[in-house]
Amino acid sequence: MSYLDRMTSDDAPVIGRSGSYAKGVARRREILDRAIEVFTERGADGTSLRRIAQALGVSHAALLHYFDSREQLLVAVYEHAEARRDEENHGHRPERAVDVMVEAAMLNVEVPGLVQLYSTLVAAALEADSSASKSFFTTRFENVREQLTNDLRRDQEAGLVRDDVDAKDVAALIVAASDGLQIQWLLEPSIGLQETLRAFSALLAPPAAR
Amino acid sequence: MSYLDRMTSDDAPVIGRSGSYAKGVARRREILDRAIEVFTERGADGTSLRRIAQALGVSHAALLHYFDSREQLLVAVYEHAEARRDEENHGHRPERAVDVMVEAAMLNVEVPGLVQLYSTLVAAALEADSSASKSFFTTRFENVREQLTNDLRRDQEAGLVRDDVDAKDVAALIVAASDGLQIQWLLEPSIGLQETLRAFSALLAPPAAR
DNA sequence: CATAAATACCTCCAGGCGGAGGCTTTTCTG
DNA sequence: CAGAAAAGCCTCCGCCTGGAGGTATTTATG
Known part of the structure; x- marks a missing residue:
């Protein structure tokens, strides 16, 4: 069974080699935790495989054992950071769907490096080949839009949002x-x-x- | 006089070493024209200094004679491509300011690689140091917002745009x-x-x- | 038209990068 | 407890950027 099969199967929806042994899964998380620290400190360009590896005390090739490529590792780091952000802020749901997005944006800019990581990966996703981030962001955008569309329709029916525009x-x-x-805010906070x-x-x- | 002085002076607002000799200016343009072709063909990662130089029949060091760094060259390429886009589509001004932006977006996605280049450079601009694209996009965003704000105010006074929201x-x-x-459109044209x-x-x- | 300055370009090098292939050790499973 | 699978890690390769130091060529100017 290849890793791709595992990716698309329903039991292990994890980016990178899944690590069926418990020790490997733990090590994987350890790598992501260190990687996000490095990214916060040194930015996108400074987050090389070698630099992350150095922070863990191994060679850069060790990381490629857990992730197929640097890009795939960075996607996993973003996913990890986003999940952590949501964890720390669950339970808070504004009335209207649009305000969920407003608050998510406010949280994002508070996590150092997160928006930069996001932008870097989106740029990579627009690359012609670039399978790693391209598929991630394509489905991510799809999911977010779909969720938001449904919430908006509900808001429209409840009279919270004007209904003369298509929710989609x-x-x-x-x-x-x-x-x-x-x-824009990161470049000009004013x-x-x-x-x-x-x-x-x-x-x-x-x-x-009105 | 350093290149920075020339940048901020009013006579030669060009990115990179200006080339006061006519021949140098022409060569500069030649480089940018080839560079955007390479970018379109090979994407952001594939557009190395060596690859552009190869397309011109020179060594990569020649390019560094005209531009301080790869990043600065790419910023110049974007500026050049954008200017060309505007040239080919001048004279067309919709009634409302917002529609100017709508049409600009439509044109952008038709130029292969332009949005990708834009995203790549914006991501680079968010990097901590990154002087080249950071200053470019900071002022670019400022200028565009200012221009747009003024146009919107005019539209509001003319009753073309609702005035219960701040134009800024x-x-x-x-x-x-x-x-x-x-x-989003590039990732999912539907x-x-x-x-x-x-x-x-x-x-x-x-x-x-309404 | 001589000549000094600027331009245009080269080769070579240092430091860093992602990735392929290969090797040993640990862990799980029948 | 055998042996397959996974983990853990390294060395080597080719490519990249940026820059130092050098050499022609072109241009402006007295």
Whole structure:
């Protein structure tokens, strides 16, 4: 059974070689934890396989035993960091779907390096071949848009969001605006991330509310 | 006089060593033209200094004579490609400011590699040091937002755009949405770039129009 | 038109990178 | 407890960027 089969099977949806032995799984997590530290300290370019390996006291080739490529490792790091962010902030759900995205953006920019990692990987995903991040982000975008579309439809029926626009379009717009604003904010914090995203939120208010 | 002085002076706002001799300026343009071809063909990672140099029949060191670094060269390539895009499509100005951005996005995704180059450079700009693209995109975002803010204010006064939201916030949102959607569209063309951006346009319509 | 400066380009090198292939040790399973 | 599978790790390869130091060639200028 190849690792690809395992990737697509339902029991082990993990990026990289799965590690069926308990020790390997633990080591994998250890690598991701160290890797995100290195990324935070040294940025995308500074996060070479050798640098991560050095932080763990092994050679860079050891990492390629757990992940097929540097890119795949970075995707796993992002997923790991995002999951941790969600863990630390579960249980908090605003009324409207759009505000979920607003708050996610606020959290993102507080995790050092996370937005940079995201941008780096998205850029890599646009590369012609680049199977690792391309498939990850394609399905990620799909899932987020779908979830958001459903929530928006519910909000529209509940009269919380204006219904003269297609929920599907708005979902894509929210994701785009959120992603784009985080980048702008990192380059120029004076734009006010929260106010700007709230302005978007206001655009979606139903006409009756005005 | 250093190259930085020339950058900030008003007579020669060019990225990289300016080349005060006419021949040098022509050669510079030649490099950029070839570089964008290479980028289109081989993607971001495949566009090494050596590969561009090979396409020109020179060594990679020759390129470093015109540009301080690979990153600076790529920024110049983007600027060049964007300028060419505008040249080929001047004279066309929609009524509302938001629609200018909508059409710019449509044009961007038609130039192969342009969005990828943009994303790559933005990711590089978020790197801690990264002086080359960081300063370029910081000022670029500032300029675009400022221009857009002014246009939006005019539209608001003319009753073309609702005036219950701050033009400054909307400007940042438009840029973010446009950038973000181009990426989503490249990964999943089924989202419909034009319709989605038109949905945003609709959100900005004044209440009277509904 | 001579000549000094700027330009244009080269070769070679240092340091770093991702990845392939191969080797031993540990761990699980029948 | 055998032996297959997984883990753990290294050495070597080719490619990359950036830069030092050198040499023609072109240009501007007295």
